[in-house]
Amino acid sequence: MSRLKILLVLVVIAIPIITPVLFRGNSYSPQVQGTSTVSSWWQAFLDRMRGNSGWKTFSSKQYGYSLKYPSNWQVQENNTKDTREILVSAKDKSALVKINAYHDPSMTTTDKVTKAIAEMKNKMKTDKNLRVTAFKDSLEGQVGGYIAQGYQKFDTEEWRFENRGLLATNDRVLIMHGAVKPSSPATQWKIIYEIMESFALEQ
Numbered sequence: 001m002s003r004l005k006i007l008l009v010l011v012v013i014a015i016p017i018i019t020p021v022l023f024r025g026n027s028y029s030p031q032v033q034g035t036s037t038v039s040s041w042w043q044a045f046l047d048r049m050r051g052n053s054g055w056k057t058f059s060s061k062q063y064g065y066s067l068k069y070p071s072n073w074q075v076q077e078n079n080t081k082d083t084r085e086i087l088v089s090a091k092d093k094s095a096l097v098k099i100n101a102y103h104d105p106s107m108t109t110t111d112k113v114t115k116a117i118a119e120m121k122n123k124m125k126t127d128k129n130l131r132v133t134a135f136k137d138s139l140e141g142q143v144g145g146y147i148a149q150g151y152q153k154f155d156t157e158e159w160r161f162e163n164r165g166l167l168a169t170n171d172r173v174l175i176m177h178g179a180v181k182p183s184s185p186a187t188q189w190k191i192i193y194e195i196m197e198s199f200a201l202e203q
Contacts (some may be wrong), residue, residue, distance in 0.1 A: 015129065058086075067099075070191060088195055095180040095188045097195045100174070107171045113144040116167055126164070129153040142169040151165035157182055160189065164196065 013050035059066035059074045069075060069088050078085040083102040089095065107113055117137050124132045130152050137146035145166045151158040161179040166172075176199070 055127065058088075066200055067195060068199075069195055073191075090188070094184045095179065095192055097178045097192055099176050099196075099199060102173055103170050103171045104167075104173050107167055107169055107173065110139060110142060110144070111168055112170060113142075113167045114139060117144050117146050117165070120165065121148070124148055124150075130161075131158065143167070152179060154179075154181075162192070162196075 013197045052069040056071050057066055057068050067075075067086070067088070070090075073088055073090050075089045076089075078087065083100065084096075084193060085101075088099075090099040104116075105176070107116065121132075121135050121137070124130050124135070130150060132148055132150040134149045135146065137144065139145075146164070148161075148163040150161060152161045154161075159179045159181055161177065163178075164176045166174045176177040176196050178196055180188045180192055
């Protein structure tokens with residue numbers, strides 16, 4: 001089994017544990033309010049099945065993952081020896097999702113996971129190109145997770161963004177980053193969310 005597939009097995013196991021904790025009772029941001037319920041996930045799935053029939057599935061048999069994306073978007077893999085990167089973007093460059101999976105040898109204890117998440121929060125808060133409006137994190141067992149939302153500056157524009165991370169004590173890290181241009185229609189953000197939600201381990 002490849003190193004990335006092992007990472008993704010861990011991530012797929014961790015997502016049902018971490019995500020409800022991050023969203024439970026969450027009223028800090030209307031962007032994610034109520035997304036923890038099974039019914040909302042099921043509704044998003046039904047919406048995609050009914051309304052997004054033009055979506056395609058991108059899968060990597062080599063690394064064992066897949067995701068769904070609109071047929072008028074494009075997917076690019078930028079892999080190195082130790083990292084995997086997938087970039088999904090609208091052809092007009094108005095929205096994108098970047099997914100990174102890699103190993104961090106320093107992730108060996110829950111204290112180090114917690115510290116890394118705190119450092120990520122501080123880095124985002126102090127980055128002059130980011131304006132973080134919400135940051136929520138949680139630790140369950142050997143896996144920590146966070147969701148950050150806000151605005152990031154591209155040239156002279158502030159794009160809306162959501163950044164999600166999962167970090168585990170066996171040195172696995174998965175980061176997803178979605179961003180949408182301010183002039184884009186509201187549906188673009190829904191597409192970003194659904195692309196990130198569709199990321200899954202191939203069975």
